[in-house]
Amino acid sequence: xxxYNFKKITVVPSGKDFIDIIxxxxxxxxxxxVHKGYAISRLRQFYMRKVKYTQQNFHEKLSTxxxxxxRLDDIHPFYGDLLHVLYNKDHYKLALGQVNTARNLIxxxxxxxxxxxxxxxxxxxCKSLKVAALGRMCTVIKRIGPSLAYLEQIRQHMARLPSIxxxxxxxxxxxxxxxxxxxxxxxxxxxxxxxxxxAFTTKSLFVGHTDYKYLRYQVIDTPGILDRPFEDxxxxxxxxxxxxxxxxxxxxxxxxxxGSCGYSIAQQAALFHSIKSLFMNKPLIIVCNKTDLQPLExxxxxxxxxxxxxxxxxxxxxxxxxxxxxNDEGVLxxxxxxxxxxxxxxxxxxxxxxxxxxxxxxxxxxxINDCLNRFHVAIxxxxxxxxxxxxxxQAVLEAKAKQAAEKEKRKTEKDxxxxxxxxxxxxxxxxxxxxxxNEEWKEDVLPEILDGHNIYDFIDPDILQKLEELERExxxxxxxxxxxxxxxxxxxxxxxxQAALAEIRKKKSLLIQEHRxxxxxxxxxxxxxxxxxxxxxxxxxxxxxxxxxxxxxxxxAINRARSRSLSRRGRKRERSLDRGDNDAGxxxxxxxxxxxxxxxxxSxSxSxSKSRPPxxxxxxxxxxxxxxxxxxxxxxxxxxxxxxKDARRGEADRVIPTLKxxxxxxxxxxxxxTQRR
Amino acid sequence: xxxxxxxxxxxxxxxxxxxQFVRNDAKIFRFCRSKCHKNFKMKRNPRKVKWTKAYRRLxxxxxxxxxxxxxxxxxxxxxxxxxxxxxxxxxxxxxIDKVRxxxxxxxxxxxxxxxxxxxxxxAAKELEQSIHLxxxxxxxxxxxxxxxxxxxxxxxxxxxxxxxxxxx
Numbered sequence: 001x002x003x004y005n006f007k008k009i010t011v012v013p014s015g016k017d018f019i020d021i022i023x024x025x026x027x028x029x030x031x032x033x034v035h036k037g038y039a040i041s042r043l044r045q046f047y048m049r050k051v052k053y054t055q056q057n058f059h060e061k062l063s064t065x066x067x068x069x070x071r072l073d074d075i076h077p078f079y080g081d082l083l084h085v086l087y088n089k090d091h092y093k094l095a096l097g098q099v100n101t102a103r104n105l106i107x108x109x110x111x112x113x114x115x116x117x118x119x120x121x122x123x124x125x126c127k128s129l130k131v132a133a134l135g136r137m138c139t140v141i142k143r144i145g146p147s148l149a150y151l152e153q154i155r156q157h158m159a160r161l162p163s164i165x166x167x168x169x170x171x172x173x174x175x176x177x178x179x180x181x182x183x184x185x186x187x188x189x190x191x192x193x194x195x196x197x198x199a200f201t202t203k204s205l206f207v208g209h210t211d212y213k214y215l216r217y218q219v220i221d222t223p224g225i226l227d228r229p230f231e232d233x234x235x236x237x238x239x240x241x242x243x244x245x246x247x248x249x250x251x252x253x254x255x256x257x258x259g260s261c262g263y264s265i266a267q268q269a270a271l272f273h274s275i276k277s278l279f280m281n282k283p284l285i286i287v288c289n290k291t292d293l294q295p296l297e298x299x300x301x302x303x304x305x306x307x308x309x310x311x312x313x314x315x316x317x318x319x320x321x322x323x324x325x326x327n328d329e330g331v332l333x334x335x336x337x338x339x340x341x342x343x344x345x346x347x348x349x350x351x352x353x354x355x356x357x358x359x360x361x362x363x364x365x366x367x368i369n370d371c372l373n374r375f376h377v378a379i380x381x382x383x384x385x386x387x388x389x390x391x392x393x394q395a396v397l398e399a400k401a402k403q404a405a406e407k408e409k410r411k412t413e414k415d416x417x418x419x420x421x422x423x424x425x426x427x428x429x430x431x432x433x434x435x436x437x438n439e440e441w442k443e444d445v446l447p448e449i450l451d452g453h454n455i456y457d458f459i460d461p462d463i464l465q466k467l468e469e470l471e472r473e474x475x476x477x478x479x480x481x482x483x484x485x486x487x488x489x490x491x492x493x494x495x496x497x498q499a500a501l502a503e504i505r506k507k508k509s510l511l512i513q514e515h516r517x518x519x520x521x522x523x524x525x526x527x528x529x530x531x532x533x534x535x536x537x538x539x540x541x542x543x544x545x546x547x548x549x550x551x552x553x554x555x556x557a558i559n560r561a562r563s564r565s566l567s568r569r570g571r572k573r574e575r576s577l578d579r580g581d582n583d584a585g586x587x588x589x590x591x592x593x594x595x596x597x598x599x600x601x602x603s604x605s606x607s608x609s610k611s612r613p614p615x616x617x618x619x620x621x622x623x624x625x626x627x628x629x630x631x632x633x634x635x636x637x638x639x640x641x642x643x644x645k646d647a648r649r650g651e652a653d654r655v656i657p658t659l660k661x662x663x664x665x666x667x668x669x670x671x672x673x674t675q676r677r
Numbered sequence: 678x679x680x681x682x683x684x685x686x687x688x689x690x691x692x693x694x695x696x697q698f699v700r701n702d703a704k705i706f707r708f709c710r711s712k713c714h715k716n717f718k719m720k721r722n723p724r725k726v727k728w729t730k731a732y733r734r735l736x737x738x739x740x741x742x743x744x745x746x747x748x749x750x751x752x753x754x755x756x757x758x759x760x761x762x763x764x765x766x767x768x769x770x771x772x773i774d775k776v777r778x779x780x781x782x783x784x785x786x787x788x789x790x791x792x793x794x795x796x797x798x799x800a801a802k803e804l805e806q807s808i809h810l811x812x813x814x815x816x817x818x819x820x821x822x823x824x825x826x827x828x829x830x831x832x833x834x835x836x837x838x839x840x841x842x843x844x845x
Binding site for chain 2: 434435436437438441444446447448449450451452453454455456457458459460461463464466467469470471473474477481491492493497500501503504505507508548550551552553556
């Protein structure tokens with residue numbers, strides 16, 4: 001059965017919102033950038049696309065509205081009538097019609113303007129056409145604004161309608177206002193309908209569900225009906241009338257016999273008679289409510305008579321359905337929703353009557369043959385009258401009996417625990433049932449760790465044996481070692497040799513230190529030839545000291561060195577030699593004089609006051625003449641010059657000057673004139 | 678409760694110490710302290726890290742193969758409890774420990790001994806090669822004209838007295 005679900009209708013936007021949505025969507029989803037330099041076909045295409053896109057969106061949205069709102073002629077007459085009662089069929093149809101017209105109008109507009117756009121010759125013209133098209137579409141929508149608002153209201157109301165299935169088992173409750181219909185439905189279903197002392201508390205239909213014999217029944221609570229001519233009824237009453245008219249249901253007509261609803265039994269009877277035409281073909285039960293206030297037996301004669309009349313009517317409906325005329329028990333019932341007596345009986349009676357009626361109907365219809373197969377329960381025909389009870393073997397019975405006995409006898413650990421003081425006091429000995437070689441060992445505690453080892457790693461049944469072997473091995477090994485110890489290599493150094501070695505090592509370390517110092521200062525230290533030593537490391541005294549440390553006599557070596565020294569090189573003759581040796585001859589007078597002069601110039605005292613010119617060649621230096629020496633000095637100076645390792649441009653690097661730099665000879669000024677450069 | 682071995686340095690991890698890391702393939706790595714843990718996280722190979730047992734064993738610094746190691750083996754099948762066996766085991770553990778530590782010490786001593794002989798040989802060689810730094814060449818030393826005379830130093834009285842005492 002189709003469940004009418006009006007909750008799934010999409011929201012109908014208001015006119016303004018509608019326009020906003022569509023226009024913003026057009027702006028987002030279509031390209032936005034266009035320049036007047038584009039080809040004309042491209043411009044036309046651009047604007048045509050916008051117009052068409054807008055039209056399509058409008059069409060889509062309006063179509064969804066039209067399709068989702070139910071067509072009153074296509075749905076179940078109950079709903080059709082209900083919607084008519086609530087919203088007025090004509091207005092509803094009109095609104096939807098307007099939406100439809102709007103849709104068609106928009107399509108027409110779009111078609112016309114697209115045709116015009118095909119012949120647009122400039123950007124401006126195309127743009128104006130598009131603006132016009134969109135504007136007209138929006139005006140159309142603005143005009144149907146009120147219809148859209150109306151449809152939105154309807155949609156919201158429809159979504160809140162109770163979901164009543166018109167084809168399933170239904171029980172309808174009707175009667176005057178305040179007779180106790182809503183209280184009844186609250187009692188038998190899980191519905192939570194407002195129950196208040198004022199009339200017309202229930203303003204619309206309410207649905208609850210209840211179960212009877214594994215079947216689900218819909219129970220519909222209606223707003224109260226007053227006794228009025230049909231035309232004067234208001235919308236709320238019309239709801240209940242519609243429900244009564246269209247739903248195939250069991251009807252429970254509620255009667256308030258105590259009169260506390262504010263209406264007498266006579267009035268209620270009058271109502272009954274005026275709407276009894278609606279009870280055609282429906283199982284009818286008259287329910288007398290509020291018996292706690294006024295029991296049925298205690299009412300007056302006239303009222304009793306009226307009630308009997310109603311009952312007669314109700315019985316007629318039973319007959320109409322082919323039930324037995326004498327069975328009038330299920331027709332008039334009493335109950336009290338306050339004390340809850342008779343409520344279930346009423347429900348059961350109603351459900352029963354309805355079920356019977358539906359089954360009758362189904363039996364009469366053609367489709368019954370399909371269902372009939374499902375109802376058949378096959379029972380094998382009894383062969384004879386012999387009784388055949390289920391067979392249980394004897395052993396099983398005995399075992400069962402024994403088990404039962406055993407359960408009582410055995411003492412469990414739990415019992416033991418309870419005896420000895422409960423859970424916190426007694427801790428069960430888990431080792432009670434250990435199987436060991438000796439019973440005394442049961443409660444032994446073995447340590448797990450010893451000296452950084454796990455004891456469990458060592459446990460081995462053969463451990464004693466292995467230990468013995470190990471000890472034997474160890475003994476043998478120790479003996480071997482002792483024998484070995486006597487073999488010492490006699491390569492010891494004597495103390496004298498050791499002293500010499502120590503001295504050697506000391507000297508070596510000194511040399512190494514000195515070398516290291518030299519190496520580290522090499523970069524910043526200038527390389528000076530030995531004859532200019534300022535530390536006085538290359539003196540004969542030092543040499544003499546070192547030689548005497550070795551144990552040698554240095555005097556001979558010192559003399560030799562001194563005779564060969566550089567400062568002596570230039571002197572062919574000694575000073576003392578000169579003074580003493582004048583016998584060489586007068587022929588040498590000139591020489592002597594000259595030599596004397598030279599000597600005077602070159603004597604020791606002189607050498608202190610006048611230094612040697614740089615170009616003068618001393619015999620020991622290795623130069624041919626002073627020119628060579630000058631050149632050598634020059635070269636030496638050049639070698640000291642720092643190399644240009646930075647790859648910076650040097651004087652030698654060829655320079656290509658920029659004679660006409662571009663930035664000075666060209667370019668516009670941002671401000672000012674360029675009359676001169 | 679078990680004493681485990683640290684995966685990195687192979688020292689024992691006592692209960693309540695260290696960190697266990699379980700990898701996705703269910704291999705468990707136990708570490709004795711954060712030093713080992715951090716080294717592991719840095720993906721260092723313990724065989725290359727000098728202070729670990731793995732390195733020492735690999736490079737022959739510590740004893741690797743010995744019968745004493747056979748005693749301590751992780752046994753997965755529990756033995757039925759026997760008090761005598763337990764007693765013997767406890768005593769045996771101590772003895773085995775002693776034997777093992779002795780053997781390890783001997784191993785290291787042997788290793789060290791090699792150096793001494795090597796040292797001696799080297800010293801002899803150096804003495805022979807570099808003697809010229811402290812002593813004059815033998816040819817010149819024998820020539821009396823080139824050597825310095827030996828200076829005789831007078832010895833004090835006390836020493837002679839001591840000598841007398843020694844002689845007696």
